[in-house]
Amino acid sequence: MPKQTFFNLPAAKREQIMAVALDEFGRNPYTRVSVGTIARRAGIAKGSIYQYFEDKKDLYMFLLHQAGEVKLEFLKRHELNWEDFYSGLVSLMLAGTEFELEHPRYARLGYFMLTSPFRDETLIELQQVSKGHLAELVAMARSRGEIRADIPIDLIAFFFSALMMGFGDFIAGRLGLTWEELYTPGALTGLRDVREQLKTATIELVELMRRGMAPTNRS
Amino acid sequence: MPKQTFFNLPAAKREQIMAVALDEFGRNPYTRVSVGTIARRAGIAKGSIYQYFEDKKDLYMFLLHQAGEVKLEFLKRHELNWEDFYSGLVSLMLAGTEFELEHPRYARLGYFMLTSPFRDETLIELQQVSKGHLAELVAMARSRGEIRADIPIDLIAFFFSALMMGFGDFIAGRLGLTWEELYTPGALTGLRDVREQLKTATIELVELMRRGMAPTNRS
């Protein structure tokens, strides 16, 4: 956790520092991010960073935590329609994609997190949140007969997470971009029908998932 | 490409250098791998590395290239049964998993590649190889009526690659290990029924894929 000094700061300054940190950690892997650069870009002295945070890791972990909250807020603002499991899935994936396009730095932050020195401890914390949520949804879908009861839950969880995680790459390919380019702010201005293509791709994918998981008599 | 000097070296020395490089790049992300460490562990002077390679990237790219060839050789040695597309897929995935268990450093090398500074150019090169191969298989399966003709090919390619890529994580979970542990040489000695569990998990996953992709009248 940041030191009290950080929270005593004017909100604008706090946000400026975190914005720069997000940009840096969303642009480079952890080890390549320089505390000095963050300080310089934020217009403060390097020593000040160490008035606010214990060390580089403290700043990074706080940033990750904050990113999680922002994304959760975003998803909460989107009313996801879970009346039907698969259309709920479509809306969830669309909202997730929307978030990543609106906040590309957050998307890349999460990506680089996967190879940060704190990968494992971060993932464990993350999974405790998301897996609990997912298990709940899957259990409900099962009880409604929307997912065959003979598919192991862990397989379903893997199925979801693997496809969702790689979805950005797929979308990038469809739009004729690289992953780098897709998450470059402003890369989509000028591209036509982006939202249309996203929706189409998402529906196609979920349909593939639905056929795989749903009871055969449903399709 | 390495300089001619490298290829003039005795095979044993060449292999020693590449073995150390593989271990280092399979243990740390690109930016954390030190040329000096590789030289020291290989028993040569740091300057020699620069007699053999243009720079760090040259060494790294050559290593990746070599890894690809080794894996391709491995898969070629396994006779994959493509009489039926889905059982062929099972055998392909099993062979792939087998390779990663036998050569855990290669598996990790591929993993870290995903966040190397050359991610995109590497992936593009990789896809040109694997996509061509995959497209062929998919086209054949389609003509046999094993895959519905209305599913876009790029979606199928993504479906495969995403599930295959994350499969290691899933397997690790099934075996009660972390990803780290799964790819630690010797971590599996003492574990029971590893091959059985691998086969079961693979079949379960491919069945999920088959249901998603196959024409409905087939199941």
Place this chain on the structure above:
DNA sequence: CTATGATATGACCGGTCAGTCATATGACCA
């Protein structure tokens, strides 16, 4: 005005890094 405690600063420290280069070694031939 002064005293006090919180905050800001950037020079500095010890360390690591990729890459260079003058020099040394050794093999081969005349």
Place this chain on the structure above:
DNA sequence: TGGTCATATGACTGACCGGTCATATCATAG
């Protein structure tokens, strides 16, 4: 023996890193 060319070496360079600390600044209270 001496000359030539490929190869080996590690000290060195310049840059960058995370983190520290003595000092300066500032706001507030007495």
